[in-house]
Amino acid sequence: MSDGIPLIPVIPQALREAAHRGTLIPFVGAGASRLAGCPTWAQLADGALMACITANKFNHGQMEQIRHLSPRMKLSIARAIESEHALTIDYEKLINPFDGYQNNAVGHRVYRSLGKLSKTFVTTNYDAWLDTEILDPPLSVSTDSPVQDTVATPRVRRRIANVEDFTPANLNQENCVFHIHGSLVDPAGMVMTTRDYIRRYANDRGSDDPTRENRTLTFLEVLFQHKTVLFVGYGLEDLEILEYVIQKARQQFPSERPQARHFMLQGYFAHEYELMRSLTQYYAQCDIELIPFRRDQRDWGQLTEVLEAFAEAMPARAPLELQVQMEMESYLEP
Template sequence: MTAIGTYKPNQLIQDAAKHGELVVFVGAGASKLCGSPDWRGFANQVVDALEKAGKLSFLEAEQLRGLGESRRTLSIALTLAKEHGVDIDFDGILHPSKPAAIGTELYELLSSLQPVFVTTNYDKWLDEAGPEELATEPPAESESKPVKGPTKRRKYYLREHLTSDRLTERGAVIHLHGTYTVPDSMVVSLKDYIAHYADGRVQAFLSEMFRNYTVLFVGYGLAELEVLDHIVRSNESLTKGVAEERHFLLYAHRSTESVQTQFMKHFFRDQCGVQVIPYCIDSTGYQELVEVFKAWNPELDVRDPTILDFQTRLDRYVAAPTQDNRGSAMRLVQKHLELVAYFINSLKDVVWFTDLDTAGYFNIEHSPGVKVIETERGPTYQADGWPALRYLELIAAFVSGAQAVRVADIVRSISSDAQRRGVDNWRTWWSLATILSRLPLEVIAEADIAMTRYWLGGQFEANMVGQELGQKLLPRLLDSSEPNHWEHALSLVDALSMLRRPEGKI
């Protein structure tokens, strides 16, 4: 057994953990320590199930097992199972009735770190919260301490789940190749692999992970060329002749393999930008991995991303507003409401309008009132802003068709609700006047001009509202060739010319 302190995590791993940028990528080697089968064992047990169901003869089963390439055997066996209607007990195949103690200890150590987990495994070992949940035998129940059911982690396993915001969910488990609980999600066959890695969502997820996070591979040999492809593509230093090691691979070796280990170090560094971290298995075998994490855990301070970290991620989504990035941004701010103002204030592109509208950011319940603050000199008034309206100001001149109609409806809804409730926020009126002044004229109705009277007639100074309407909207109406726009102009002049009550008089 290796003494604690023999192993120490690389400083880059420690820094990534502190900034919420550490992803632990778990492979089949970790599951094998619990007693789960390797690819060969998995394939053979599926073939056994077909043989027991009478769908394969002894000879057929023997020859199917002897194909040589275990994934090929598994692909054929699962296809036959589907064709013959044989239900495969994936739970029983992947999970022994009682996991090996060394595997339980490894997953306990991993669980205590609470990073984001990504795995190509189908099994359950990462999905359940603590090591006590790995065993199928429940603890004894007592009156003082009743048995609790398993506590599940957040688990993602479908392609539509593979969005970059999941990488900010500390403790979440992302099954890159699906899960045994939903057999149709499992990526097994050659066709599955090709379709899976050709999917834009999978590509965007892997690109984000390898470009902007530090990935630690545990029990994973980096055998999938598709994964290697994204590692290489995400590391720009590899094209400049100076390989920057941005990710890390825990690598089991024997002392007699020192030369081979050096070759592997050079290969992964030069070709992939991955640093190999060797650990010797001479004494204890592959369970030495547990000793690594016993030594590492006190050194790894895994934290949630800070607000600044989240803002940096939002900046990336805003800079490249693809459908996936927009969805990731919306989910991120909905989970962290403190980011809403920063996020919306950073938006300038019309492409975000439908996302914000669907999420309800323009709804009337967000309409701010005016706060009265008592001072020695009497009451003062504080009017809060509304970032969503500022966004509408920026895009109003660029919307058209149904979007322009919808923006006009939002303006009407906010104004109508405020009038009904007696809300008089001059900052809101100023924003609404700016939006109305920039909208396409064809969506502005006579009733909208009448609506401006309420904005202009409030108890507070309305100069900015009048300036927007008089200097921006009025010239556009007068320059129009449509007679009804001239009528709107006359109505607007009348509204701008109306007598107002003195400021402060109710």
């Protein structure tokens, strides 16, 4: 890092080894979906409120009064309006406004590369980009026409959005994606409001009553202890949720260090070198190694180049049987 921020970072050896063992799991955030044409959190929140205005259940004056609130607070207001007036906001249209799953070339590049890094994924996103495996496009063999980047038929992954299915056993299943904040398939179940977050991450695991177990925290605890996580598409605005998720998931075992090291891909401009250094130290406190890349040439589009380079260098493998056996045995230990 002393030579500046690279366009394509060197892959840490521990990350390569995790991919080789089949224990690498990408944890995908909104930054990846934004490259694929989905809105930012702020755009989603404002879009939900505009839907309320269109339905004559809110007005522009009220919108102006709350324009400085956080996206989560705005979404909480929009959800409350939905409930009060029996209104149905079309979140599918808001989150995927341009039919991006079929026609977004950048989205296909991003999620094709992500799909090569692992067999299992975790995401806080609601969209369906991870729900299918996007294959490499077929190469044209014609000498009369250039190679065309046509989209191959994707293969469906198992979508897991029900908290009851957040289990260690499912974490070792191939071709799965865990939507820990819900999915567009069930808009009512999406974690969006402040109350939703409190309920999803409430720490009731100290209770002797198994019915009060927080499946999400148990799942995340297993994830961070036994897998190597690569955070992709998270930024400064996500620090709060990252702190909460990681520290909450481990707080039952404050004296133990995790068995796996975790990583975060993050982009910075060249003049943000000192910020990057400071955040490297900050993330280290959460047992996360920052992998920085330089945004000056292509802005966040550089993440696409980085993912493609990583996918070529460390393609995914299925978890080794011995690795899975060791993990399952550890779950049975008192």
